[in-house]
Amino acid sequence: MRAAGYTYDDVRHLLRRGALTPVRRGAYVAGSWPDDQHAQHRLAIRAAVRELGADAVVSHTSAAVPHGLPTWRTSLDQVHVTKNRSSGGRRSPRVHLHVAALAPTEIVELGGVRVTSPLRTLADLARSVPFEQGVVVLDAALAGGLVDPEELPDALHRMRRRRGVSVARRAASFADGRSESVGEARSRVAIARAGLPPPTPQWEVRDAAGRLVGRVDFGWPEQGVVGEFDGRVKYGRGRYESVGRGQKGAEQDPGEVVYREKRREDELRARQLTVIRWSWVDLERFEPVAARLDRAIRDG
Numbered sequence: 001m002r003a004a005g006y007t008y009d010d011v012r013h014l015l016r017r018g019a020l021t022p023v024r025r026g027a028y029v030a031g032s033w034p035d036d037q038h039a040q041h042r043l044a045i046r047a048a049v050r051e052l053g054a055d056a057v058v059s060h061t062s063a064a065v066p067h068g069l070p071t072w073r074t075s076l077d078q079v080h081v082t083k084n085r086s087s088g089g090r091r092s093p094r095v096h097l098h099v100a101a102l103a104p105t106e107i108v109e110l111g112g113v114r115v116t117s118p119l120r121t122l123a124d125l126a127r128s129v130p131f132e133q134g135v136v137v138l139d140a141a142l143a144g145g146l147v148d149p150e151e152l153p154d155a156l157h158r159m160r161r162r163r164g165v166s167v168a169r170r171a172a173s174f175a176d177g178r179s180e181s182v183g184e185a186r187s188r189v190a191i192a193r194a195g196l197p198p199p200t201p202q203w204e205v206r207d208a209a210g211r212l213v214g215r216v217d218f219g220w221p222e223q224g225v226v227g228e229f230d231g232r233v234k235y236g237r238g239r240y241e242s243v244g245r246g247q248k249g250a251e252q253d254p255g256e257v258v259y260r261e262k263r264r265e266d267e268l269r270a271r272q273l274t275v276i277r278w279s280w281v282d283l284e285r286f287e288p289v290a291a292r293l294d295r296a297i298r299d300g
Contacts (some may be wrong), residue, residue, distance in 0.1 A: 001028075015028075024094060027129065037071075038076075042066065044094070048079040052095070057102060058081055061076065061165065062076075063115045074125075079095050080096045082098040100162075102120070119155050127162060138184075139185040144176045145177075146189070184217055200218070205268060206288070213267050214268060216228060223299075223300025225300055226276070228265075229278060229279070230279045261273040274299075
């Protein structure tokens, strides 16, 4: 802006008007700060890499954002970058600089920014976040076809002396690309922690003629039990919103949505299936749902 003829007074005036919003010291975005957390972080990434030098590669949680991966319960306060060297790592309130070996094949360019590849990003993330958060991001990557599941063990083996590899290996072995949302990934973790038999994700229920009755989130076919994660935020007027990977559902009449769901569930129950539902709130304290599932599975 200085090169274009703007003075400090001009910048202050634009800031007061809301025509500019500061991203970090010396970096601004035209207009207001976006509401979306990932959009905010993309701006923070661009502002940071301009100051960190050409050898800085966006990595870890920050690399998950341009790759379109979920960052459930993972802080985006800092921009994470990795430099291909053995020392000099540091942290500040806005930037976490990692130092580690990076092969050329582990670096890609997205939107003009150098970012760790999907495989390297997942390996770094799975090592640095708790098990459940690792499962969420790994499930999303597998569902989106970002990585080959057979490549993950090799990538983690190359990091076998790095901190957090044992947790990452557990998350990688548990990950399943059939999960279609953050809530479904978390549900699988909750079911496993409750000691319940592993379900079949995305079970297709069919009638005697082989016609599809419905596809359910989780099924225990032998016991005739269906588990459904209800990820709806609300039945708002004019828009049906779901919490998944940050995507909103298409415009639908809320009454029609409820009606179709009820008919679908009636058809499942008509086939002597026990349907048990849970929501985001239940995932915070899953014991009551787990008890209902356990009784249904045992009775089945």
